[in-house]
Amino acid sequence: xxxxxxxxxxxxxxxxxxxxxxxxxxxxxxxxxxxxxxxxxxxxxxxxxxxxxxxxxxxxxxxxxxxxxxxxxxxxxxxxxxxxxxxxxxxxxxxxxxxxxxxxxxxxxxxxxxxx
Amino acid sequence: xxxxxxxxxxxxxxxxxxxxxxxxxxxxxxxxxxxxxxxxxxxxxxxxxxxxxxxxxxxxxxxxxxxxxxxxxxxxxxxxxxxxxxxxxxxxxxxxxxxxxxxxxxxxxxxxxxxxxxxxxxxxxxxxxxxxxxxxxxxxxxxxxxxxxxxxxxxxxxxxxxxxxxxxxxxxxxxxxxxxxxxxxxxxxxxxxxxxxxxxxxxx
Numbered sequence: 428x429x430x431x432x433x434x435x436x437x438x439x440x441x442x443x444x445x446x447x448x449x450x451x452x453x454x455x456x457x458x459x460x461x462x463x464x465x466x467x468x469x470x471x472x473x474x475x476x477x478x479x480x481x482x483x484x485x486x487x488x489x490x491x492x493x494x495x496x497x498x499x500x501x502x503x504x505x506x507x508x509x510x511x512x513x514x515x516x517x518x519x520x521x522x523x524x525x526x527x528x529x530x531x532x533x534x535x536x537x538x539x540x541x542x543x
Numbered sequence: 544x545x546x547x548x549x550x551x552x553x554x555x556x557x558x559x560x561x562x563x564x565x566x567x568x569x570x571x572x573x574x575x576x577x578x579x580x581x582x583x584x585x586x587x588x589x590x591x592x593x594x595x596x597x598x599x600x601x602x603x604x605x606x607x608x609x610x611x612x613x614x615x616x617x618x619x620x621x622x623x624x625x626x627x628x629x630x631x632x633x634x635x636x637x638x639x640x641x642x643x644x645x646x647x648x649x650x651x652x653x654x655x656x657x658x659x660x661x662x663x664x665x666x667x668x669x670x671x672x673x674x675x676x677x678x679x680x681x682x683x684x685x686x687x688x689x690x691x692x693x694x695x696x697x698x699x700x701x702x703x704x705x706x707x708x709x710x711x712x713x714x715x716x717x718x719x720x721x722x723x724x725x726x727x728x729x730x731x732x733x734x735x736x737x738x739x740x741x742x743x744x745x746x747x
Contacts, residue, residue: 442617460578461585468604476606481578482615485571502588506581 447526448473449483450511450519453493457510460484484509492518549598553583556602563612565677566621566736575615579605609735626737629673634730636666637688640722659695663688663721670729680732684725691721 445467452463463484464477474480487493492515497505511519546552557580564572586592586601605611616622636643640662647658667685670676676684694717 461582464582476610476614477604478579478582478606478611479614479618481575481582482571482611482618484578485574486618489571503584507578 444526445474445479446483446487447519447522449480449487450492450515450522453509453511453515454519457496457508459506459508463509487515491515547595549587549593549595552595552598552602553587556605556608557583559608560611562677562679563608564615565679566616567619568621571615571619579611626675626733627673629669630675630733633666633669633673634726634733636662636669637684637722637726637729640666640688640691640726641718644718657695659718660692663692666725675736676729676732677736680729684729687721687725687728691717694721 448467449463452458452466460481464474464480467474467480468477484493488495488509491512493509494512495507495509498508500506546555557576560579561572561576564575567575582605583601587598591597592601606614643662644658667688670681670684670688673681698713698717
Protein backbone atom coordinates (compact mmCIF):
# COMPACT_ATOMS: atom_id res chain seq x y z
CA UNK A 428 0.00 0.00 0.00
CA UNK A 429 1.06 3.62 -0.51
CA UNK A 430 2.57 4.37 2.87
CA UNK A 431 3.19 7.91 4.10
CA UNK A 432 6.89 7.28 4.54
CA UNK A 433 9.27 8.86 2.02
CA UNK A 434 10.24 6.84 -1.01
CA UNK A 435 13.73 5.36 -0.69
CA UNK A 436 14.00 4.11 -4.27
CA UNK A 437 14.38 7.08 -6.62
CA UNK A 438 11.44 7.45 -9.02
CA UNK A 439 13.80 7.81 -11.96
CA UNK A 440 15.42 4.45 -11.26
CA UNK A 441 12.03 2.79 -11.12
CA UNK A 442 10.82 4.49 -14.27
CA UNK A 443 13.96 3.67 -16.20
CA UNK A 444 13.81 0.03 -15.18
CA UNK A 445 10.10 -0.36 -15.97
CA UNK A 446 10.93 0.21 -19.62
CA UNK A 447 13.08 -2.92 -19.68
CA UNK A 448 10.58 -4.93 -17.69
CA UNK A 449 8.07 -4.23 -20.47
CA UNK A 450 10.60 -5.28 -23.12
CA UNK A 451 11.36 -8.43 -21.12
CA UNK A 452 7.68 -9.40 -20.98
CA UNK A 453 7.67 -9.27 -24.77
CA UNK A 454 10.66 -11.59 -25.10
CA UNK A 455 8.60 -14.80 -25.54
CA UNK A 456 6.42 -13.27 -28.24
CA UNK A 457 3.75 -10.72 -29.01
CA UNK A 458 1.34 -9.60 -26.29
CA UNK A 459 -1.82 -7.60 -25.98
CA UNK A 460 -1.29 -4.32 -24.13
CA UNK A 461 -3.88 -5.04 -21.45
CA UNK A 462 -2.23 -8.40 -20.67
CA UNK A 463 1.10 -6.62 -20.22
CA UNK A 464 -0.57 -4.14 -17.89
CA UNK A 465 -2.14 -6.95 -15.87
CA UNK A 466 1.06 -8.87 -15.55
CA UNK A 467 3.07 -5.82 -14.47
CA UNK A 468 0.29 -4.78 -12.09
CA UNK A 469 0.40 -8.19 -10.44
CA UNK A 470 4.08 -7.77 -9.51
CA UNK A 471 4.19 -6.03 -6.16
CA UNK A 472 6.03 -2.71 -6.15
CA UNK A 473 6.26 -2.39 -9.92
CA UNK A 474 3.38 -0.19 -11.06
CA UNK A 475 0.62 1.60 -9.16
CA UNK A 476 -0.86 3.61 -12.01
CA UNK A 477 -1.55 1.05 -14.72
CA UNK A 478 -2.19 3.82 -17.24
CA UNK A 479 1.46 4.88 -17.17
CA UNK A 480 2.27 1.81 -19.29
CA UNK A 481 0.51 3.29 -22.32
CA UNK A 482 2.69 6.37 -22.82
CA UNK A 483 5.65 4.06 -22.24
CA UNK A 484 4.53 1.61 -24.96
CA UNK A 485 3.92 4.48 -27.33
CA UNK A 486 7.37 5.82 -26.62
CA UNK A 487 9.01 2.39 -27.14
CA UNK A 488 7.21 2.05 -30.45
CA UNK A 489 8.41 5.47 -31.61
CA UNK A 490 11.94 4.56 -30.59
CA UNK A 491 11.72 1.43 -32.73
CA UNK A 492 12.15 -1.00 -29.81
CA UNK A 493 8.72 -2.56 -30.22
CA UNK A 494 6.31 -2.78 -33.13
CA UNK A 495 2.58 -3.25 -33.23
CA UNK A 496 0.25 -5.45 -35.21
CA UNK A 497 -3.53 -5.41 -35.29
CA UNK A 498 -5.38 -8.63 -34.59
CA UNK A 499 -9.05 -9.45 -34.64
CA UNK A 500 -10.54 -9.81 -31.20
CA UNK A 501 -13.25 -12.29 -30.20
CA UNK A 502 -15.44 -9.30 -29.35
CA UNK A 503 -15.25 -5.68 -30.36
CA UNK A 504 -12.79 -3.86 -32.63
CA UNK A 505 -9.32 -5.22 -33.59
CA UNK A 506 -6.67 -5.00 -30.87
CA UNK A 507 -3.15 -3.69 -31.02
CA UNK A 508 -0.52 -6.29 -30.11
CA UNK A 509 3.09 -5.46 -29.29
CA UNK A 510 6.24 -7.36 -30.11
CA UNK A 511 9.97 -6.79 -29.79
CA UNK A 512 11.98 -5.56 -32.77
CA UNK A 513 15.57 -6.73 -33.36
CA UNK A 514 16.74 -3.40 -31.93
CA UNK A 515 14.53 -3.89 -28.89
CA UNK A 516 15.94 -7.36 -28.30
CA UNK A 517 19.52 -6.07 -28.54
CA UNK A 518 18.74 -3.24 -26.17
CA UNK A 519 17.18 -5.66 -23.70
CA UNK A 520 20.14 -8.06 -23.80
CA UNK A 521 22.53 -5.18 -23.29
CA UNK A 522 20.45 -3.95 -20.34
CA UNK A 523 20.35 -7.37 -18.70
CA UNK A 524 24.15 -7.59 -18.77
CA UNK A 525 24.56 -4.11 -17.32
CA UNK A 526 21.80 -4.62 -14.80
CA UNK A 527 23.42 -7.74 -13.35
CA UNK A 528 26.73 -5.95 -12.89
CA UNK A 529 25.02 -2.91 -11.42
CA UNK A 530 22.81 -4.97 -9.13
CA UNK A 531 25.78 -6.99 -7.84
CA UNK A 532 27.75 -3.81 -7.23
CA UNK A 533 24.90 -2.21 -5.29
CA UNK A 534 24.33 -5.42 -3.32
CA UNK A 535 27.99 -5.53 -2.40
CA UNK A 536 27.87 -2.00 -1.02
CA UNK A 537 24.47 -1.70 0.62
CA UNK A 538 23.78 -5.13 2.08
CA UNK A 539 25.35 -5.42 5.55
CA UNK A 540 28.04 -8.10 5.75
CA UNK A 541 27.30 -11.00 8.04
CA UNK A 542 29.63 -11.08 10.99
CA UNK A 543 30.98 -14.62 11.37
CA UNK B 544 -21.56 17.25 -9.74
CA UNK B 545 -20.67 13.74 -8.64
CA UNK B 546 -21.06 11.17 -11.42
CA UNK B 547 -23.50 8.46 -10.44
CA UNK B 548 -23.40 6.10 -13.43
CA UNK B 549 -20.42 4.13 -14.76
CA UNK B 550 -20.72 5.97 -18.10
CA UNK B 551 -20.58 9.36 -16.40
CA UNK B 552 -17.54 8.28 -14.35
CA UNK B 553 -15.67 7.13 -17.45
CA UNK B 554 -16.68 10.23 -19.40
CA UNK B 555 -15.42 12.53 -16.65
CA UNK B 556 -12.20 10.54 -16.33
CA UNK B 557 -11.43 10.73 -20.06
CA UNK B 558 -12.29 14.43 -20.14
CA UNK B 559 -9.87 15.14 -17.29
CA UNK B 560 -7.21 12.97 -18.88
CA UNK B 561 -7.55 14.73 -22.23
CA UNK B 562 -7.06 18.08 -20.48
CA UNK B 563 -3.98 16.80 -18.64
CA UNK B 564 -2.48 15.44 -21.86
CA UNK B 565 -3.06 18.74 -23.67
CA UNK B 566 0.64 19.73 -23.70
CA UNK B 567 1.55 16.57 -25.67
CA UNK B 568 1.87 16.61 -29.47
CA UNK B 569 -1.54 15.73 -30.96
CA UNK B 570 -0.59 12.30 -32.37
CA UNK B 571 0.92 11.10 -29.09
CA UNK B 572 -1.99 12.44 -27.09
CA UNK B 573 -4.48 10.64 -29.34
CA UNK B 574 -2.51 7.39 -29.18
CA UNK B 575 -2.46 7.41 -25.39
CA UNK B 576 -6.14 8.34 -25.19
CA UNK B 577 -7.06 5.58 -27.67
CA UNK B 578 -5.11 3.01 -25.69
CA UNK B 579 -6.60 4.02 -22.37
CA UNK B 580 -10.06 4.18 -23.93
CA UNK B 581 -9.57 0.62 -25.18
CA UNK B 582 -8.31 -0.50 -21.76
CA UNK B 583 -11.46 0.90 -20.17
CA UNK B 584 -13.75 -0.63 -22.80
CA UNK B 585 -12.21 -4.10 -22.44
CA UNK B 586 -12.24 -3.96 -18.63
CA UNK B 587 -15.86 -2.83 -18.61
CA UNK B 588 -16.88 -5.76 -20.75
CA UNK B 589 -15.60 -8.09 -18.02
CA UNK B 590 -17.80 -9.41 -15.21
CA UNK B 591 -16.04 -7.29 -12.58
CA UNK B 592 -16.35 -4.03 -14.50
CA UNK B 593 -20.06 -3.38 -14.15
CA UNK B 594 -21.07 -1.47 -11.04
CA UNK B 595 -20.16 2.12 -10.21
CA UNK B 596 -17.83 0.87 -7.45
CA UNK B 597 -16.10 -1.58 -9.77
CA UNK B 598 -15.63 1.02 -12.50
CA UNK B 599 -14.31 3.51 -9.96
CA UNK B 600 -11.81 0.94 -8.63
CA UNK B 601 -10.74 0.16 -12.20
CA UNK B 602 -10.14 3.86 -12.92
CA UNK B 603 -8.23 4.20 -9.64
CA UNK B 604 -5.92 1.40 -10.71
CA UNK B 605 -5.46 3.08 -14.06
CA UNK B 606 -4.26 6.16 -12.22
CA UNK B 607 -5.22 9.71 -11.42
CA UNK B 608 -5.40 11.83 -14.63
CA UNK B 609 -3.00 14.36 -13.09
CA UNK B 610 -0.44 11.61 -12.38
CA UNK B 611 -0.86 10.09 -15.83
CA UNK B 612 -0.54 13.50 -17.49
CA UNK B 613 2.68 14.28 -15.61
CA UNK B 614 4.08 10.83 -16.40
CA UNK B 615 3.23 11.10 -20.11
CA UNK B 616 4.77 14.57 -20.35
CA UNK B 617 7.97 13.21 -18.89
CA UNK B 618 7.96 10.07 -21.09
CA UNK B 619 7.65 12.16 -24.22
CA UNK B 620 10.15 14.73 -23.02
CA UNK B 621 7.65 17.58 -22.94
CA UNK B 622 9.22 19.90 -20.34
CA UNK B 623 6.95 21.06 -17.53
CA UNK B 624 5.75 24.55 -18.33
CA UNK B 625 7.27 27.40 -16.46
CA UNK B 626 5.67 30.43 -14.97
CA UNK B 627 6.85 33.52 -16.83
CA UNK B 628 6.28 37.28 -16.45
CA UNK B 629 2.97 37.13 -18.35
CA UNK B 630 1.57 34.55 -15.94
CA UNK B 631 2.72 36.53 -12.93
CA UNK B 632 1.13 39.66 -14.36
CA UNK B 633 -2.16 37.86 -15.08
CA UNK B 634 -2.38 36.48 -11.54
CA UNK B 635 -1.35 39.81 -9.99
CA UNK B 636 -3.92 41.75 -12.03
CA UNK B 637 -6.66 39.20 -11.38
CA UNK B 638 -5.92 39.18 -7.65
CA UNK B 639 -5.86 42.98 -7.39
CA UNK B 640 -8.63 43.40 -9.99
CA UNK B 641 -11.25 44.74 -7.56
CA UNK B 642 -8.84 47.49 -6.49
CA UNK B 643 -7.83 48.26 -10.07
CA UNK B 644 -11.53 48.84 -10.64
CA UNK B 645 -12.36 50.69 -7.44
CA UNK B 646 -9.45 53.13 -7.26
CA UNK B 647 -9.98 54.78 -10.66
CA UNK B 648 -13.73 54.50 -10.18
CA UNK B 649 -13.50 56.62 -7.02
CA UNK B 650 -10.94 59.08 -8.41
CA UNK B 651 -12.60 59.54 -11.82
CA UNK B 652 -16.25 58.85 -11.05
CA UNK B 653 -17.72 59.75 -14.44
CA UNK B 654 -14.98 59.04 -16.93
CA UNK B 655 -16.00 57.98 -20.39
CA UNK B 656 -14.17 54.68 -20.00
CA UNK B 657 -15.60 52.67 -17.13
CA UNK B 658 -12.90 50.75 -15.22
CA UNK B 659 -15.31 47.93 -14.33
CA UNK B 660 -15.65 47.21 -18.04
CA UNK B 661 -12.05 47.76 -19.00
CA UNK B 662 -10.18 45.91 -16.24
CA UNK B 663 -11.80 42.47 -16.66
CA UNK B 664 -11.42 42.66 -20.44
CA UNK B 665 -7.78 43.76 -20.14
CA UNK B 666 -6.95 40.94 -17.72
CA UNK B 667 -8.70 38.43 -20.00
CA UNK B 668 -6.70 39.74 -22.96
CA UNK B 669 -3.48 39.32 -20.97
CA UNK B 670 -4.54 35.78 -20.12
CA UNK B 671 -4.76 34.89 -23.82
CA UNK B 672 -1.19 36.11 -24.31
CA UNK B 673 0.07 33.44 -21.92
CA UNK B 674 1.39 30.20 -23.39
CA UNK B 675 1.07 28.30 -20.15
CA UNK B 676 -2.65 27.73 -19.72
CA UNK B 677 -4.38 25.55 -22.33
CA UNK B 678 -7.37 26.94 -24.23
CA UNK B 679 -9.86 25.32 -21.88
CA UNK B 680 -8.37 27.09 -18.86
CA UNK B 681 -8.30 30.38 -20.75
CA UNK B 682 -11.97 30.02 -21.63
CA UNK B 683 -12.91 29.36 -18.01
CA UNK B 684 -10.76 32.27 -16.82
CA UNK B 685 -12.24 34.60 -19.42
CA UNK B 686 -15.79 33.56 -18.55
CA UNK B 687 -15.16 34.28 -14.87
CA UNK B 688 -13.57 37.67 -15.58
CA UNK B 689 -16.21 38.75 -18.07
CA UNK B 690 -18.80 37.68 -15.52
CA UNK B 691 -17.68 40.74 -13.57
CA UNK B 692 -18.15 43.10 -16.52
CA UNK B 693 -21.45 41.41 -17.35
CA UNK B 694 -22.85 42.08 -13.88
CA UNK B 695 -22.07 45.78 -14.25
CA UNK B 696 -23.55 45.95 -17.73
CA UNK B 697 -26.66 44.33 -16.32
CA UNK B 698 -26.80 46.83 -13.45
CA UNK B 699 -26.43 49.70 -15.96
CA UNK B 700 -29.23 48.31 -18.08
CA UNK B 701 -31.47 48.02 -15.03
CA UNK B 702 -30.73 51.67 -14.28
CA UNK B 703 -29.18 50.77 -10.98
CA UNK B 704 -28.13 54.06 -9.34
CA UNK B 705 -28.71 53.40 -5.67
CA UNK B 706 -25.74 53.83 -3.35
CA UNK B 707 -27.26 52.19 -0.31
CA UNK B 708 -25.89 49.30 1.69
CA UNK B 709 -27.51 46.71 -0.56
CA UNK B 710 -25.87 48.00 -3.68
CA UNK B 711 -22.51 48.19 -1.94
CA UNK B 712 -22.83 44.53 -1.01
CA UNK B 713 -23.77 43.73 -4.59
CA UNK B 714 -20.80 45.70 -5.83
CA UNK B 715 -18.58 43.73 -3.51
CA UNK B 716 -19.91 40.40 -4.73
CA UNK B 717 -19.79 41.47 -8.37
CA UNK B 718 -16.16 42.56 -8.03
CA UNK B 719 -14.54 40.20 -5.61
CA UNK B 720 -16.30 37.00 -6.59
CA UNK B 721 -15.34 36.85 -10.30
CA UNK B 722 -11.83 38.16 -9.78
CA UNK B 723 -11.26 35.89 -6.79
CA UNK B 724 -12.65 32.85 -8.57
CA UNK B 725 -10.54 33.55 -11.67
CA UNK B 726 -7.39 34.02 -9.59
CA UNK B 727 -7.92 30.81 -7.63
CA UNK B 728 -8.78 28.77 -10.71
CA UNK B 729 -5.81 29.98 -12.76
CA UNK B 730 -3.38 29.63 -9.85
CA UNK B 731 -4.48 26.02 -9.16
CA UNK B 732 -4.26 25.07 -12.83
CA UNK B 733 -0.86 26.70 -13.08
CA UNK B 734 0.54 24.83 -10.12
CA UNK B 735 -0.62 21.56 -11.70
CA UNK B 736 0.76 22.37 -15.13
CA UNK B 737 4.15 23.43 -13.82
CA UNK B 738 4.61 20.43 -11.54
CA UNK B 739 7.06 17.85 -12.83
CA UNK B 740 6.06 14.20 -12.72
CA UNK B 741 5.75 13.16 -9.08
CA UNK B 742 8.90 11.39 -7.90
CA UNK B 743 6.98 8.44 -6.53
CA UNK B 744 5.34 7.41 -9.79
CA UNK B 745 5.03 3.70 -10.01
CA UNK B 746 5.84 3.32 -6.34
CA UNK B 747 3.77 1.17 -4.12
